Amino acid sequence: MNSIWIYSPHAEIGIWFASLSKFIPHLQLLSHEQVANLEQEFLNDLPACLLCLTTLSDRTLRTINEVCHSANVPLVVADQIGSDFQIGPGVIFGKTACVACFEQQKQYFPFNGFAPYSDLDARLSDTLIEQLAQRLSAELIAFTEETSTSSLRQGKLIRIDPNTGNEWQIRGVKSPICEVCSIWAKNPLEAVHL
Ligand SMILES: [Zn+2]
Numbered sequence: 001m002n003s004i005w006i007y008s009p010h011a012e013i014g015i016w017f018a019s020l021s022k023f024i025p026h027l028q029l030l031s032h033e034q035v036a037n038l039e040q041e042f043l044n045d046l047p048a049c050l051l052c053l054t055t056l057s058d059r060t061l062r063t064i065n066e067v068c069h070s071a072n073v074p075l076v077v078a079d080q081i082g083s084d085f086q087i088g089p090g091v092i093f094g095k096t097a098c099v100a101c102f103e104q105q106k107q108y109f110p111f112n113g114f115a116p117y118s119d120l121d122a123r124l125s126d127t128l129i130e131q132l133a134q135r136l137s138a139e140l141i142a143f144t145e146e147t148s149t150s151s152l153r154q155g156k157l158i159r160i161d162p163n164t165g166n167e168w169q170i171r172g173v174k175s176p177i178c179e180v181c182s183i184w185a186k187n188p189l190e191a192v193h194l
Contacts, residue, residue: 015126016052019133024140038064043071047144048090052078052136058103062180065091065099069180075099076143076152078136080124085132085160089172090143090152093181097155097172100180105172128162135160 013029021027034042035056043049049068056064061077068075068091075091077099091098097105124132139158142150151158151169160167177184 012124012129013053015129016133019130020052020137023134023137035064036060038067040067040071043068043073046073048074048076048140050076050078050140053080061099062103066180069093069098074143076140081159083161083163085124085162086157087136087139087160088152088157089155090139090150092153095155095174096153097174098178098181101175101178102157102172104175104178124162132160132162 017027017029035051049064051061051064065075072093074093075089075098076087077089078085078087080086089097089099089102139150139152141147143152146153154171155173156169156171158167158169174181176182179185
């Protein structure tokens with residue numbers, strides 16, 4: 001596997017990075033500036049771009065979604081939401097729902113899937129972070145190695161309660177009129193004739 005990029009401004013990212021690096025070689029940590037000025041050339045030939053524990057604004061997340069789409073590099077978002085941890089979406093542009101598709105549908109989900117990581121979120125113990133990092137690594141490897149049973153490749157979000165180990169999945173649907181990833185966004189005239 002080639003390198004996967006990971007980004008977060010939070011102190012906990014050190015433990016996440018160390019834990020994920022045990023399973024994913026060549027993981028690279030990006031700086032805030034690199035993410036804020038992310039350009040297509042940076043992403044060339046990457047198997048995936050991972051955003052973990054982000055505090056990115058919706059606008060920046062949307063921009064990264066667009067840059068990954070242009071570079072045709074899969075994007076994976078993993079975030080703590082309250083006391084839960086969410087893996088996904090894993091975006092294969094043109095096949096699964098992208099971040100913009102999910103945003104359009106979030107009114108239909110029983111939770112806000114893109115609440116930014118904040119100081120109000122419960123702090124997880126190092127042990128729990130190590131367990132979750134192992135789980136995230138397994139999902140990332142299945143995703144990038146195109147394992148047919150990969151939940152992320154099927155467009156699902158995986159929501160985990162780290163304290164009980166309970167988890168559930170919700171499937172997002174690629175929007176036919178997504179402003180980023182649909183044929184409508186690229187070729188409106190062609191889309192009319194489909
Ligand atoms: Zn989309």
